[in-house]
Each structure stands twice: as C-alpha cells, then as structure tokens.
C-alpha cells in the first residue's frame with residue numbers, strides 16, 4: 001500500500017514517520033505529474049510546494065487552523081492531503097475538483113480564490129476575526145514572489161504589521177518566477193543576495209544541493225540555543241550569520257524575517273515553521289526558497305512552459321486569438337513607433353512575449369499589477385504614446401477605478417485588449433471573463449468593440465489605434481474561429497453594426513463568435529421556412545443608431561446572445577437605447593450565461609450548459625414563433 005492511500009485527512013499525515021515524508025512527497029509528485037499531463041493544469045508551481053504543503057499540514061491543524069494559498073493554483077498537494085487524493089484524477093474536469101480553492105468541495109479550502117495578491121488581506125481578516133471571537137485558529141498565508149508584485153499584497157502586509165496579530169504568519173514561496181521571471185524590486189532584492197548565497201554555500205543554480213551544503217557547513221557556524229530558541233531554524237541561523245543583513249528589509253518593515261529556508265527539506269521546514277509559530281513576538285515572515293517544477297525534469301527546465309500546460313492536443317490546431325492579437329500588435333508597432341504594449345505578468349498568455357522579442361523596449365511587463373498597468377498606460381497616453389494594455393478579462397476587474405478615473409475621465413487614448421473574455425473552460429469560476437461587457441461600457445468616453453472572428457479582431461485593433469479615445473476590444477480564449485485573413489486590415493467605423501443575414505420579424509443579435517452560432521441557427525431554422533435576421537452588434541458602445549432604429553421600426557422579437565453575465569451587458573445596452581426612442585419597439589429576449597458564477601468544463605460543453613449553442617437558439621426561436629415566449 002502506498003503512503004498516500006493511508007492519508008484520508010491531515011490527521012493521518014501527522015502519523016507518518018518523519019523519515020517517510022520524502023517518500024510521501026514523491027508519491028504526491030507522481031500523482032500531480034500524471035494528472036496534469038492528462039487533464040492540463042498548474043504543473044510547475046504545484047511541484048514546487050509539495051514539501052512546504054506537507055510541513056504546513058504536519059504542523060497546523062486544518063480546518064481549525066487555516067492555510068491560505070494566495071492565488072491557490074498551487075494547492076494540489078493541499079487537496080491531495082485533505083482527503084481528495086482518490087478523485088484527484090478528475091481535477092479541472094466538468095464535475096471534478098476545481099484547480100483552485102473551492103469551499104464547496106472541502107472545509108480545508110476556506111475561500112474561493114484564483115486572483116493574485118489578496119492572500120495577506122484575507123489572512124489578516126480571518127486572523128482578526130479569530131481573535132475577536134475567541135477562536136484558537138492559527139493562520140498561515142503562503143504567497144509567491146510573483147504575487148508579491150501586486151499592490152494589494154502590500155496593502156495587506158502593511159496592515160498586518162500595524163495589527164501584528166499573534167495568530168498569523170506569512171510565508172514567501174520564492175522560486176524567482178511568476179509565470180515568466182518575477183520583475184520589480186523583489187526580483188532585484190533576491191538577485192542581490194542569491195549569488196552571494198550561492199558563493200558562500202556553493203548552491204547550484206536551482207538550489208538542488210542546498211541540503212548537502214547545509215550539512216557540510218553546519219558544524220562550522222556558531223549555532224546557539226539562543227538563535228534556535230528565537231525560531232530562526234538551522235539553516236536560517238547559518239545564513240543569518242553569513243549574511244545577517246539579508247532579512248533587514250523585512251525586519252525593518254516590522255516582520256520577524258526567518259530565512260532563507262530550503263523549501264525542499266521537510267525537516268527543516270517543520271522546524272522553522274514550528275518555532276516561528278511558537279516564539280515570534282512579531283508576525284513571522286518566513287522566506288522559503290523553492291524550485292518551480294521540482295522533481296520533474298521538463299518542468300524544472302522550462303517552468304514557464306509548464307506553468308499551466310493544457311491537455312494533450314489531437315489533430316491539427318488553429319492559431320489562438322492571443323497569437324493573432326500579438327501578430328497584429330507587431331504589425332501595428334512596425335508601422336507606428338508611438339505604439340507600446342503593457343502586460344501585467346502575462347507576456348506568454350497574451351502573446352506579447354513574441355512581440356517583446358521584436359520590440360524589447362516597447363513591450364513592458366509591469367508585474368501582477370493590473371491597476372498600475374492601467375495608470376501607467378494613462379501616463380504614457382498623456383505623453384502622446386499609444387499604449388495597448390493586454391489583460392485577461394477576469395484580471396482587469398481589479399483595475400476598474402483606474403479605467404474610470406485615470407483613463408476615461410481624461411479621455412485618454414488607451415487601447416484595452418481583453419483576452420479570455422467569455423467562458424474560459426477548465427479554470428472555472430475565478431477565471432471566466434463574464435463581467436467585462438457590463439463593466440467596460442460604464443465609464444463615459446469608452447468605446448467597446450467585440451469582433452466576431454480573428455479577421456475582424458485585427459480590423460478592430462487597427463481601428464482602436466487609429467482613433468483617439470479609450471477603446472476596449474474583447475476576444476475569447478483559445479483557437480480562432482477560422483476565416484481568411486485579408487492582406488490589408490480595414491477600419492471598422494466606430495458605432496457601426498453588421499447585418500449578416502436578412503430576415504423577417506425575428507432578429508438574432510450576437511456579439512463575438514455567437515454571431516456564427518446565430519447564423520448556424522438561422523440556417524437550421526430556414527429549413528423550416530423560418531427566416532430570422534442575424535446582426536453582429538460589433539460595437540456595444542456606442543451602439544449603431546441605424547441598427548437601433550431598424551430594430552425598433554421593423555423587428556417584433558429581438559433575441560440577444562451574449563457570452564457574459566445577464567446583468568448590465570449587451571441586452572441592457574440595447575434596452576437602454578430602445579427606451580430612448582418613441583413609438584414601437586421589439587420584445588427583447590436575452591440569452592446569456594446568467595447572473596451566476598459559472599462552473600468549469602470544456603467551453604463547448606459550457607456553452608450548451610448555459611444555453612448558448614445552436615440547439616438552444618433554434619429552440620428559443622421556435623418557442624417565440626409559436627407565441628410561447
């Protein structure tokens with residue numbers, strides 16, 4: 001029997017002999033590698049925290065104590081150790097476990113999470129809540145060096161120092177990587193010390209020999225009970241004595257800095273975390289060095305590629321929207337030197353990594369800082385540059401005030417490229433881009449465009465650069481629809497819709513690829529002599545006044561298809577415009593994902609689950625024609 005088979009809860013983990021824990025780590029790694037190779041998911045980040053997670057569950061008593069992983073994409077070992085090993089193979093599939101914290105699947109996942117930087121604040125809130133209600137829970141917040149580039153994380157840390165709760169520790173999981181290399185002050189700080197550590201401790205590049213080196217050096221340094229009693233831990237003490245200044249910045253801030261600790265040595269992790277919990281009078285800040293992808297060669301060698309590999313692909317693949325976006329950005333940059341591009345730690349995902357190779361000084365990775373990305377773009381636009389800010393729909397939610405206050409209030413020419421808009425698939429509810437159609441059309445001056453395919457996406461990006469107001473382009477995750485790409489892009493005049501198919505009194509108004517869903521439904525219905533009209537709204541804001549006039553004058557039933565929330569999006573925008581007109585108006589029927597947090601699954605499966613597939617549209621039209629809706 002494997003060790004893992006005997007672990008149904010963290011209590012079982014506590015019974016495993018210390019000497020067997022590395023074997024357990026190996027079993028967990030094997031399960032992660034085989035599962036992610038089949039289902040896709042976060043590979044490298046999870047392989048890096050196996051030992052740390054074992055140490056945390058060994059010391060803490062979850063769920064009385066709370067272990068919070070910032071982002072929580074690295075919670076696979078946590079899931080495996082908290083009773084989910086048996087069905088772990090179904091992670092990220094429809095009906096299976098979420099790839100992130102999900103309270104509905106376990107009391108050990110204390111909150112639903114998937115965005116970076118909120119960990120310290122959530123942890124502080126819970127710590128203060130525990131104290132105020134007389135609870136005895138201890139809170140450990142694990143945050144990666146990438147997530148420690150978010151402004152929100154520093155708001156949390158600052159308040160933690162102010163409140164100094166006795167039941168909270170912060171653990172920096174430092175692997176030097178976000179998805180790409182970590183940027184900013186933290187990367188420079190670690191870069192300053194790690195070469196020194198390497199020299200002194202003969203560390204190899206990936207810290208793989210950390211353990212042996214420590215054993216060699218241990219007898220050579222003054223290790224006193226006092227130091228250990230302060231909770232500094234064995235190797236922390238070694239490094240404190242070699243480079244005592246290293247932790248100054250964190251100590252000066254008001255934490256008790258402990259580290260750096262070898263994040264792959266379970267015994268050392270247990271010792272340091274345990275002592276930190278017991279003895280620190282300030283909130284401990286434990287600096288753990290880990291190796292992203294640890295234990296599986298391909299992921300160690302290319303942690304960026306293996307940050308979140310997809311499931312294996314069968315058959316030929318089309319390019320992605322992100323790829324077409326990136327190629328178009330490069331095309332635009334080559335023609336206009338004022339154009340720059342900004343990514344918030346998503347160079348790979350947005351496709352901008354390849355643009356940066358060609359224009360290294362005009363593509364900026366600002367870190368996981370969506371708010372800052374928007375404000376810095378506003379500053380650049382003020383200086384006459386033409387910034388394209390490429391951020392996933394779900395992550396741009398964080399920068400709403402910067403969009404309203406910094407960009408739109410000043411009517412600045414910033415182009416927002418919202419990747420992964422709509423249903424995103426296996427990442428599930430924390431990552432679906434369902435709210436941008438609602439939130440991007442709120443601020444005055446904003447133009448919101450939705451292309452029906454990749455050729456229109458290119459046209460609209462050129463249009464966005466050519467005009468001079470805030471401009472938002474939203475496009476979906478994954479492969480393009482698959483149309484011919486014209487040699488030259490065309491400008492699509494702002495505020496114009498397209499009539500795709502003439503019809504009689506029922507009109508299907510779609511945005512994005514749902515225009516093609518509407519078209520397929522129309523073709524299907526024509527076989528029954530039902531002739532519906534299909535329009536591509538294209539600009540959600542401003543709406544095409546000719547379209548609105550036509551709908552009011554000639555259409556009896558308008559069915560709006562939108563891959564987003566049912567609140568405040570395209571249907572709302574059409575209803576608002578219709579309400580401004582006197583006289584007759586169509587009856588408006590909405591087909592949207594709904595006022596919900598949508599679950600995970602394959603995108604086509606989700607579209608049909610939420611009634612956004614051809615069959616659902618055909619059925620809806622039939623009901624309307626028969627007078628039932």
Ligand SMILES: Cc1ncc(C[n+]2csc(CCOP(=O)(O)OP(=O)(O)O)c2C)c(N)n1
Pocket residue numbers: 045048071073074114115116117143144145146147148173175177178179292344345346368370395398
């Ligand atoms: C607000 C926000 N922006 C972007 C992302 C996308 N994202 C997911 S994980 C990640 C990198 C996280 O790096 P780090 O915290 O160091 O964790 P690691 O994967 O290295 O363990 C990014 C940018 C996100 N989850 N949240």
